[in-house]
Amino acid sequence: MAHCSIAKPLGGTTTAAPHRCGQLPTSAAASPTITTRTRRLSAISKPPKPPSPPLFPRPKLPIPTTSNDAPTNSKQDNSKELSMNTVSCRSSSGAGDVLRLMDVLCVAPGEDVYISLLKDSVDASEVAAVHAHIKRAAFPLPLPLANRLLLTYASRGDTAAARKVFDEMPVKNGIAWATMVSAYSDGSLHNEAIRLFSCMRHEELAADLRDCSIVAVLRSCARLGELSFGEQVHALAIKAERVCGDTGSSLLQLYCESNRHASARQVLETMMRCSSREQPVPEAAWTSFMTACHRDGLLEEALRVFRDMVSSGDARSGFSLSTILAVCAGSEKHGCFGQQVHADAVKHGVETNQFVVSGLVHMYANHGRLADAARAFEAVGGKPDVVCWNAMAMGYARGGWYREAARMVYQMKAAGIDPPGVNVVRMACSR
Numbered sequence: 001m002a003h004c005s006i007a008k009p010l011g012g013t014t015t016a017a018p019h020r021c022g023q024l025p026t027s028a029a030a031s032p033t034i035t036t037r038t039r040r041l042s043a044i045s046k047p048p049k050p051p052s053p054p055l056f057p058r059p060k061l062p063i064p065t066t067s068n069d070a071p072t073n074s075k076q077d078n079s080k081e082l083s084m085n086t087v088s089c090r091s092s093s094g095a096g097d098v099l100r101l102m103d104v105l106c107v108a109p110g111e112d113v114y115i116s117l118l119k120d121s122v123d124a125s126e127v128a129a130v131h132a133h134i135k136r137a138a139f140p141l142p143l144p145l146a147n148r149l150l151l152t153y154a155s156r157g158d159t160a161a162a163r164k165v166f167d168e169m170p171v172k173n174g175i176a177w178a179t180m181v182s183a184y185s186d187g188s189l190h191n192e193a194i195r196l197f198s199c200m201r202h203e204e205l206a207a208d209l210r211d212c213s214i215v216a217v218l219r220s221c222a223r224l225g226e227l228s229f230g231e232q233v234h235a236l237a238i239k240a241e242r243v244c245g246d247t248g249s250s251l252l253q254l255y256c257e258s259n260r261h262a263s264a265r266q267v268l269e270t271m272m273r274c275s276s277r278e279q280p281v282p283e284a285a286w287t288s289f290m291t292a293c294h295r296d297g298l299l300e301e302a303l304r305v306f307r308d309m310v311s312s313g314d315a316r317s318g319f320s321l322s323t324i325l326a327v328c329a330g331s332e333k334h335g336c337f338g339q340q341v342h343a344d345a346v347k348h349g350v351e352t353n354q355f356v357v358s359g360l361v362h363m364y365a366n367h368g369r370l371a372d373a374a375r376a377f378e379a380v381g382g383k384p385d386v387v388c389w390n391a392m393a394m395g396y397a398r399g400g401w402y403r404e405a406a407r408m409v410y411q412m413k414a415a416g417i418d419p420p421g422v423n424v425v426r427m428a429c430s431r
Contacts, residue, residue: 094126111145118152127152131165141168147175154183174208182216190220194229201236209240211247218250222257230254234267243267244274249285256292261301264289268305272312280314287320294327302327303337310344318353321345325359329366338363342376352380358387365395386417 114134121127131149134141146169153162166172166180177200184193197217214237221230234251237243243251248271255264268289271281286309293302306324309316321341328338342360345351351360357380364373377384377392389412396405412418 094122094129111142114145115148118148121152124156124158127156141170143169143171143173147173147179150176151179154179154186157187159183159187159189172203174210174213177203178210178213178216181213185216185220188223190224193217193220194224194226197233209236209242211242211245214242215246215250218247218254222250222254225258227254227258227260230258243270245279245282249282249288252285253288256288259292259296261293261296261298264292265301268308272308275312275314281309281312283315283317283320286314287323290320290323290327294323294330299327299331299334303331303334306341316344316348318345318350318355321348321350322353322355322359325356325363329359329363332367338367351376354380354385354388357384358391361388361391361395365391365398368399370395370399370401383415386412389415389417 114130117130118127121130127149134145134149146165150162150165150169153159153165162180162183166176169176177196181193181196181200184190184196193216197213200213214233218230218233221227221233230251234243237247237251248267251267252264252271255261255267268281268285271285275281286305289305290302293299293305302324306320306327309320321344324341325338328334328341331337338360342351345353345356345360350356357376360376361373364370364376373392373395377388380388389408393405393408393412396402396408
C-alpha cells in the first residue's frame with residue numbers, strides 16, 4: 001500500500017508532499033501551512049472514535065455450549081449445568097415449558113429443579129404441570145419435595161389437592177401435618193382442622209410438634225367455640241413449654257372470645273414470665289385482652305393490663321394506644337389516665353397517628369375538655385380522616401357547641417369528605 005510522505009521542515013514550516021494515495025491537491029490556496037507542533041497537538045486533542053455497538057445483543061441461550069478450553073466430559077455435569085440454565089429462564093417461560101424443553105433434550109430434572117419450579121409457579125396450571133411431570137418420572141417422592149408440593153397447593157387454597165398429596169405421602173413429618181392443619185383452618189374448614197390435629201396426636205410426633213399447627217387449631221377452636229378442646233391444646237402447649245409468642249396470643253384470643261378472663265389473665269402472666277428482649281409479649285396479645293375487657297365492661301382490668309404493658313417495656317404503637325384511649329373515654333373517672341396515655345403517645349412519636357388522634361378527640365370530648373380535643377385534632381399529621389372529623393363534630397355537638405359542630409361539617413364538605421355523621425350531629429343538636 002502506498003504511503004503519504006511529508007517533506008522535511010524548512011524555515012519552521014512543513015510543505016505537503018505531492019498528491020498521492022487519494023489526498024487532496026496541496027496548493028497554497030487550498031490548504032494552509034500547518035506547523036508540526038500544531039499538527040501534533042490536534043492529533044492528541046482528538047480522542048479516537050469508539051467502535052459502534054452491535055445492533056442486537058447476543059441472546060443467552062439456556063442450552064450450555066462447550067469449548068476446547070472447558071470441555072464437558074461428564075454427562076452428569078452437563079445435565080446439572082443444563083438444569084440450572086433452564087431454571088434460570090423460568091421467569092420468561094412457564095414451568096410446563098421448562099419441563100417440556102428438558103424432555104426434548106432428554107435431561108431428567110432433579111429434586112432441586114422441581115422445588116425451584118414449584119416455588120416460582122404463578123398459577124394452579126403450572127403447579128399441576130409440575131405435579132404431573134413428577135408422577136410421570138415414577139421415582140420415590142422425597143420428603144422435602146412432597147412438603148413443597150403440599151405447601152404450594154395449600155398456599156393457593158386448593159385443600160382437596162393438598163389433602164390428596166398428604167394422603168399419598170409414605171412418610172409425614174411435623175411440617176406436613178402443620179401445613180395441612182393450617183390449610184384447613186385458613187380455608188374455614190375448622191372441623192377438619194380439629195379432626196386432623198387429633199389424628200396427629202395419635203402419631204408419634206411429640207418431638208416434632210410445630211407452633212404453627214397449635215396456632216391453627218386454636219384459631220379453629222375459637223371460631224367454633226370449642227373451649228374444651230382448646231383447653232386440651234393449652235395443656236399440650238404447657239407440657240411442650242410453648243406458651244409464648246404466637247401460641248400464647250392464640251390461647252389469649254380463645255379465652256377472650258369465650259369470656260374466660262381469668263384464664264386469659266393466667267396465659268398473659270405466663271407469657272410475661274417467659275418473655276425476653278429477643279421474644280417479648282406480642283402487642284396483639286395485649287391489645288386483644290384490653291379489647292375484650294372493654295367490650296365486657298371490665299374497664300379497671302383493661303387499665304391494669306395497660307399498666308403491665310408499660311412496666312414490661314414492650315413496644316406500643318397506635319394500635320394499642322387507641323384501644324386504651326377508648327377505655328378511658330368510656331370511664332368517667334379516668335380522664336387523668338387518658339392524659340398520661342397522651343403523654344405516652346407523644347413519647348413514642350405516634351401522637352399524630354390518625355387512630356390515636358381519633359381516640360384522643362373522643363376521650364377529651366367525652367370528658368368535656370373540648371379545647372384539648374381541638375388541639376389534638378389540629379395535631380393530626382397529614383389529612384384527617386372521616387373518623388377524626390366525625391369525632392370532633394360529635395364532641396362539639398355533645399358539649400353544646402352547635403355552631404362549631406356545624407362548622408366542622410361544612411369544613412368536611414370543603415375538604416371533599418362526605419360526612420357520614422351529619423344526621424347524628426343534627427340529632428345531637430336538636431336535643
